[in-house]
Amino acid sequence: MSNTRIVTAAMLAIGDELLSGRTKDKNIGHLAEMLTMIGIDLREVRIVADDEEAIVDAVNALRQRYDHVFTSGGIGPTHDDITADAMAKAFGLNCIHDPKAMELLGAMYERRGMEFTEARRRMARMPAGAIHIPNPVSTAPGFRVGNVYVMAGVPQVFQAMLDTLLPSLETGTPVLSRTVRSPYGEGDIGGPLTEVQRNHPETSIGSYPKFDGKSFSTDIVIRARDAVALAAAEVDVTAMIEAIAQSR
Amino acid sequence: MSNTRIVTAAMLAIGDELLSGRTKDKNIGHLAEMLTMIGIDLREVRIVADDEEAIVDAVNALRQRYDHVFTSGGIGPTHDDITADAMAKAFGLNCIHDPKAMELLGAMYERRGMEFTEARRRMARMPAGAIHIPNPVSTAPGFRVGNVYVMAGVPQVFQAMLDTLLPSLETGTPVLSRTVRSPYGEGDIGGPLTEVQRNHPETSIGSYPKFDGKSFSTDIVIRARDAVALAAAEVDVTAMIEAIAQSR
Numbered sequence: 001m002s003n004t005r006i007v008t009a010a011m012l013a014i015g016d017e018l019l020s021g022r023t024k025d026k027n028i029g030h031l032a033e034m035l036t037m038i039g040i041d042l043r044e045v046r047i048v049a050d051d052e053e054a055i056v057d058a059v060n061a062l063r064q065r066y067d068h069v070f071t072s073g074g075i076g077p078t079h080d081d082i083t084a085d086a087m088a089k090a091f092g093l094n095c096i097h098d099p100k101a102m103e104l105l106g107a108m109y110e111r112r113g114m115e116f117t118e119a120r121r122r123m124a125r126m127p128a129g130a131i132h133i134p135n136p137v138s139t140a141p142g143f144r145v146g147n148v149y150v151m152a153g154v155p156q157v158f159q160a161m162l163d164t165l166l167p168s169l170e171t172g173t174p175v176l177s178r179t180v181r182s183p184y185g186e187g188d189i190g191g192p193l194t195e196v197q198r199n200h201p202e203t204s205i206g207s208y209p210k211f212d213g214k215s216f217s218t219d220i221v222i223r224a225r226d227a228v229a230l231a232a233a234e235v236d237v238t239a240m241i242e243a244i245a246q247s248r
Numbered sequence: 249m250s251n252t253r254i255v256t257a258a259m260l261a262i263g264d265e266l267l268s269g270r271t272k273d274k275n276i277g278h279l280a281e282m283l284t285m286i287g288i289d290l291r292e293v294r295i296v297a298d299d300e301e302a303i304v305d306a307v308n309a310l311r312q313r314y315d316h317v318f319t320s321g322g323i324g325p326t327h328d329d330i331t332a333d334a335m336a337k338a339f340g341l342n343c344i345h346d347p348k349a350m351e352l353l354g355a356m357y358e359r360r361g362m363e364f365t366e367a368r369r370r371m372a373r374m375p376a377g378a379i380h381i382p383n384p385v386s387t388a389p390g391f392r393v394g395n396v397y398v399m400a401g402v403p404q405v406f407q408a409m410l411d412t413l414l415p416s417l418e419t420g421t422p423v424l425s426r427t428v429r430s431p432y433g434e435g436d437i438g439g440p441l442t443e444v445q446r447n448h449p450e451t452s453i454g455s456y457p458k459f460d461g462k463s464f465s466t467d468i469v470i471r472a473r474d475a476v477a478l479a480a481a482e483v484d485v486t487a488m489i490e491a492i493a494q495s496r
Binding site: 016017018019020021022023024025028029030031032033034035036041042043044045046047048049050054076077078079080081114117118119120122123137138154156157175177186187188189190191193194197204205206207208209210211213216221223 | 264265266267268269270271272273276277278279280281282283284289290291292293294295296297298302324325326327328362365366367368370371385386402404405423425434435436437438439441442445452453454455456457458459461464469471
């Protein structure tokens with residue numbers, strides 16, 4: 001395991017609507033899956049309101065603690081879209097109408113015969129020196145500043161931006177996982193599973209209870225960066241479940 | 249508005265599976281809806297792994313900042329269920345096998361002719377002096393310590409615990425909301441909507457773009473604790489959309 005490289009990340013989802021329950025977030029689960037696939041460990045997620053101080057505090061805490069920070073939301077054209085200003089403030093940079101973004105958006109609205117209003121110009125705002133994250137869906141770019149990747153909240157746009165971004169990221173050794181389904185609840189497997197975990201310290205074994213309205217079963221998920229360690233733990237988890245079955 | 253009372257809350261969702269993407273969280277959106285309904289402002293959500301230090305840091309940050317903190321996950325019987333210990337550590341309390349919880353669980357397993365294993369006894373662990381949150385689904389209680397409410401991660405159990413808990417909470421003046429659907433994207437409404445917001449400072453107006461694969465429309469959500477202020481802003485938002493329609 002000497003070549004194992006760990007790369008960490010956090011997500012900051014921004015938006016009043018996520019905290020009022022009006023909108024159910026779809027970006028967190030998607031980002032989590034994508035990062036797991038490419039070998040980046042998502043360690044923490046925060047959801048905050050469209051509130052400058054809350055955004056600044058959260059992004060400053062997260063960007064110092066993790067290798068990458070991904071944000072969603074608040075980069076549209078309306079008065080409650082304040083993420084670009086908050087990012088500039090967090091980094092001590094000016095928030096400007098980025099010339100390249102102004103060009104991109106201006107050309108797009110001209111092609112479509114639409115007015116490039118002051119509201120639409122807001123979508124070109126970003127901290128001075130920020131690098132664009134292309135938006136293949138609706139043109140207005142996201143941006144990167146330092147280790148923070150600022151993306152849209154609309155899931156189709158968030159996902160498209162993430163797709164353009166991921167190939168460029170520094171990644172780590174992917175975590176492999178195997179799921180063993182147990183017909184027994186956590187109360188039955190908790191004792192022996194603790195033993196299995198103790199015997200396989202290179203793996204991380206989680207158990208996730210499921211309730212079908214009558215009784216509990218459990219998904220046992222074994223995770224490891226090393227395939228041999230993973231397989232060895234899987235053998236022991238499977239043997240553990242067979243032993244419980246035979247004792248009944 | 250002199251009688252307005254603001255009560256704030258945060259949520260801490262605990263579990264590796266939420267950060268790996270294996271499980272899509274269902275509790276955050278549910279809690280957000282329920283709190284909005286009874287007049288508690290959910291201000292921040294954090295998701296952390298089954299990691300003692302991460303849980304302790306997060307709960308200590310949140311419980312000092314908000315009136316109520318709700319947690320989900322990590323109170324089952326397996327080795328990766330460490331929430332009770334983490335809460336005890338955060339509050340500087342001993343984590344004990346709560347006598348009343350031991351009795352409840354012992355009686356339940358006896359009725360069902362099942363062994364009260366060491367793993368199952370783990371579900372009775374909580375910080376000394378904690379107050380039970382009843383679990384009508386599967387007996388093992390959640391608990392309250394200080395202003396922190398510790399609940400299960402399985403959505404059916406989380407929701408049932410929350411239902412028993414909510415009537416006892418101090419709540420604030422509920423936020424009322426009205427949604428006006430705009431067939432125009434945010435670029436068209438952004439300018440005039442900023443004006444409307446400026447003229448209605450007692451309300452908070454959010455705009456939420458929707459993308460149907462071809463074009464954007466917008467839901468405009470007006471929120472206020474005062475019904476008269478809400479209605480006045482709604483009139484102006486509706487008039488704004490009619491003005492845009494007539495200008496085309």
